[in-house]
Amino acid sequence: MTETSTNGTVTYDVIDRIAWVRFNRPDKRNCMSPTLNRDMMEVLDLLEFRDDVGVLVLSGEGTAWSAGMDLKEYFRDTEAKGLGATRAVQREAYGWWRRLRWYQKATIAMVNGWCFGGGYGPLFACDLAFAADEAQFGLSEINWGILPGGGATKVAVELLPFRKAMYHAMMGENVDGKTAAEWGLVNESLPLDQLKARVTEVANVLLKKNPVALKATKDAVRRVGVLSYDDAEDYLIRAQEAANSYDNEGRKEGIRQFIDDKSFKPGLGAYDRSKQKA
Ligand SMILES: CC(C)(COP(=O)(O)OP(=O)(O)OC[C@H]1O[C@@H](n2cnc3c(N)ncnc32)[C@H](O)[C@@H]1OP(=O)(O)O)[C@@H](O)C(=O)NCCC(=O)NCCSC(=O)/C=C/c1ccc(O)cc1
Structure with missing residues (x-):
């Protein structure tokens, strides 16, 4: 049965020891609001030490994985409340990404669609990443006038060679899933209709390990x-x-x-x- 976080911005199912966790703001392309960040921490908390969970898969409802930070709720509305409010929402966002980086269970990002900016935080936090060929990855920050913050620049430098990281950050152009796999942003890319089957196969291998x-x-x-x-x-x-x-x-x-x-x-x-x- 599908469970929903307190504010409904995250959904999850636990099936055969795999926790399928989804960003759930499809009408907003799953961009990360402070509410979603709070909900995600709640769900990570609930699942981390459950005996019936061996692997956690993070994906998105609808056409997006995550369109990065919510430009209205995370940036504009919060900035209007002052520096303390900004620091508070940063702690919540960075908090669940850090939690995911050091999660007790194996984690897989299943990138079903758009993945922008702040989305690189949870992308890197997951141990493995599989994308749809159709997915689009971009550091779009430069396109609206900021640097790739929230760790996104660090993720690019961790995962990409210097020239690719620099081009990716400066140009604000998107790459599809196939290119993301060639570049090393994700492990593999495959057609969207085969993505879940492949992730299930990988998760089942991990479930057999000590x-x-x-x-x-x-x-x-x-x-x-x-x-x-x-x-x-x-x-x-x-x-x-x-x-x-x-x-x-x-x-x-x-x-x-x-x-x-x-x-x-x-x-x-x-x-x-x-x-x-x-
Ligand atoms: C290409 C997209 C993803 C999809 O296009 P679409 O399918 O034609 O959909 P729409 O553009 O019509 O979007 C549907 C709805 O979702 C909303 N939306 C869609 N992404 C968003 C969105 N990031 N915000 C806030 N509403 C949105 C969009 O405004 C719209 O709202 P509404 O008119 O009320 O239906 C498009 O929405 C788009 O370009 N979104 C913005 C992508 C983007 O630049 N993201 C932010 C990157 S920067 C970042 O993440 C910062 C990292 C950071 C992290 C931590 C830090 O401390 C500092 C920095």
Whole structure:
């Protein structure tokens, strides 16, 4: 059954351990108002530690993924209330994007349509991203007179080579899903009518992995990028040892099924977690 956030700007369903979360302002192209940002944090809170959720997919109702920040409610109306109000709505927006970057469960952006500006925050926050060929990505900030804020410039520089990031930010031209995949903004792009099936397939692979190892892995990939090699080595040792304190048996079971049982090969897929003794 579809659930709705307090103010109705986010909807979600949990089906077969996948939480399908959707921006729900299709008539406003799912642009992010302060209300939507609050609702999204509420929904992320509700889902993060549910045992029946293994993967979270973020998509949009209607023709948009998200048309970025709401130019009226997030910018104009808020600015009219003064700097304190501006800082407050920034905290809420950045807050749920940060929460999503370090989410307990694996996350996938399923970009079904328009993705602009502030939308790059949650796009980058998701571990993986799949787009419709028909989707359009743009840093449109320059077209209405601001720099790509709310982390969007950082996302462009993280995901794109320097020349592409600079062109993308300065020109305010859109790229479609295929180009976004070639550039590395998303993992893959495919026709809209095949998008959900592919995302479901990927989510089902993730659901078979050891969840403690998956969380340690996604955090490690984000963390080591800014570390020196030596610091990264040290972080990875400590992160694995910390993960062992949550689940010290999974990897032993994986080795057992490979070396003793010969029932699976790690090079070809995940071990069978249902055989692990509690
Ligand atoms: C190409 C769009 C996405 C779709 O066109 P469309 O399908 O022909 O639809 P409409 O343009 O008719 O839009 C439908 C409705 O949605 C509204 N809408 C559609 N995007 C919007 C919208 N971002 N706002 C506020 N109403 C909208 C639009 O005004 C309209 O409202 P209404 O006339 O009442 O039906 C078009 O709407 C459009 O260009 N939208 C604006 C895209 C855009 O530049 N987004 C903002 C990027 S900048 C940004 O995100 C900033 C990041 C940032 C983050 C944090 C920071 O602290 C600082 C910066």
